[in-house]
Amino acid sequence: MNYLQILQETVTPDTTDFMLLGYGVIFVVMAIYMLSLFNRTKKLEQELVNLEEMD
Amino acid sequence: MKSQPTFLKILNTLSVLMVLTAIYLAVFWAPTEVTMGDVQRVFYFHVSVGWVAAIGFLLAVIAGIAYLSKGNSKWDIIGVAGVEVGLVFAFLNIVTGSIWARPVWNTWWTWDPRLITATISELIYIAYMMLRQGIDDPDRRARFGAIYAILGFVSVPLSFFSIRIWRTIHPVVVASGDAAAKGTFNMSPDMKLAFFFSLATFTVVGATLLWHRIRIGNLSQKVEQLKMKMYE
Numbered sequence: 001m002n003y004l005q006i007l008q009e010t011v012t013p014d015t016t017d018f019m020l021l022g023y024g025v026i027f028v029v030m031a032i033y034m035l036s037l038f039n040r041t042k043k044l045e046q047e048l049v050n051l052e053e054m055d
Numbered sequence: 056m057k058s059q060p061t062f063l064k065i066l067n068t069l070s071v072l073m074v075l076t077a078i079y080l081a082v083f084w085a086p087t088e089v090t091m092g093d094v095q096r097v098f099y100f101h102v103s104v105g106w107v108a109a110i111g112f113l114l115a116v117i118a119g120i121a122y123l124s125k126g127n128s129k130w131d132i133i134g135v136a137g138v139e140v141g142l143v144f145a146f147l148n149i150v151t152g153s154i155w156a157r158p159v160w161n162t163w164w165t166w167d168p169r170l171i172t173a174t175i176s177e178l179i180y181i182a183y184m185m186l187r188q189g190i191d192d193p194d195r196r197a198r199f200g201a202i203y204a205i206l207g208f209v210s211v212p213l214s215f216f217s218i219r220i221w222r223t224i225h226p227v228v229v230a231s232g233d234a235a236a237k238g239t240f241n242m243s244p245d246m247k248l249a250f251f252f253s254l255a256t257f258t259v260v261g262a263t264l265l266w267h268r269i270r271i272g273n274l275s276q277k278v279e280q281l282k283m284k285m286y287e
Contacts, residue, residue, distance in 0.1 A: 012089050013090075015094035018157060018158050021154050022094070022096075022101070023082075023096075023100065025150050034264070037264070040271050047278050048281070055281060055284070
C-alpha cells in the first residue's frame with residue numbers, strides 16, 4: 001500500500017456512545033414531558049370533580 | 056382519567072408504532088456514515104424534533120392571529136399548547152445538536168449563528184411561558200400571549216436561515232451549504248428513507264402531544280371558570 005492510499009483511507013470513528021446519548025436524551029425528556037401531561041390531566045380532572053361536587 | 060376520543064387513542068398507538076419503526080430505520084436500516092460514524096444517526100431525530108418545534112411555534116402564531124381577530128379563548132389554549140410542545144422539542148433539538156457536535160466539531164458548544172439563534176429562540180419562548188404566568192386576567196393574558204407569539208416567531212425563520220445567510224460551521228444537509236461547515240454528508244436513498252420517516256413520525260408524535268396539551272388547557276379553563284363562579 002503506498003502512502004497516498006494510506007492518506008486517502010478513511011477510518012470510521014467509533015462514536016456509538018454519542019449516538020446512544022443522543023437517543024437516550026430524546027426518550028428521557030419525552031418520557032418526562034408525557035408524565036407531566038398525564039399528571040396535570042389527572043390533577044385537573046380531580047379538581048374539576050371536587051369543584052362540581054361543591055357547586 | 057376521562058376516556059380519550061377514539062382518534063386520539065389511534066394517534067397514541069400510531070405514535071408508538073412509528074417511533075419504534077423510526078428507531079429501526081435510523082439505527083439499523085440506514086448505513087453508517089463513513090467520516091462521523093454512528094453519531095450521524097442522531098441527525099434523523101435532531102432535524103425532526105427541530106421541525107416539530109417550528110410547527111408548534113407557527114401554530115402559536117396562527118392561533119394568536121385567530122384570537123386577536125375572533126377573541127375566542129380556545130385559540131389561546133391552542134397557542135399556549137403550541138408554544139409548550141415547541142419548547143420541549145426545541146430543547147431536544149439544541150441538546151442533540153450539542154451531542155452530535157462533540158465528536159464532529161470537537162466541542163459541545165461554539166458561538167455559531169445557528170446555535171446562537173436557536174438558543175435565543177428557546178429563551179424567547181421560555182420568557183413567554185414565564186410572563187404569561189404573571190398575568191391573572193385571562194383576557195389580558197390571552198391578548199399578551201397572542202401578540203408575543205406573533206412577534207417571537209421572528210426568531211424561528213431567523214434560526215432556520217442563519218446557516219444559509221451567514222458563514223457557519225453548522226452543516227446544511229438538505230440543501231448545499233457553506234464550504235467551511237463540518238459534518239456535511241450526502242444522503243444515500245436508505246438515509247433519505249430513515250430521514251423522511253423520522254420527520255413523519257415526529258409530526259405525528261407532535262400532533263398527539265399537542266392534542267393532549269390542548270385537553271389540559273380546556274380542563275384548566277373549566278376549573279378556572281368554576282372557581283370564578285363560586286367566588287361570585
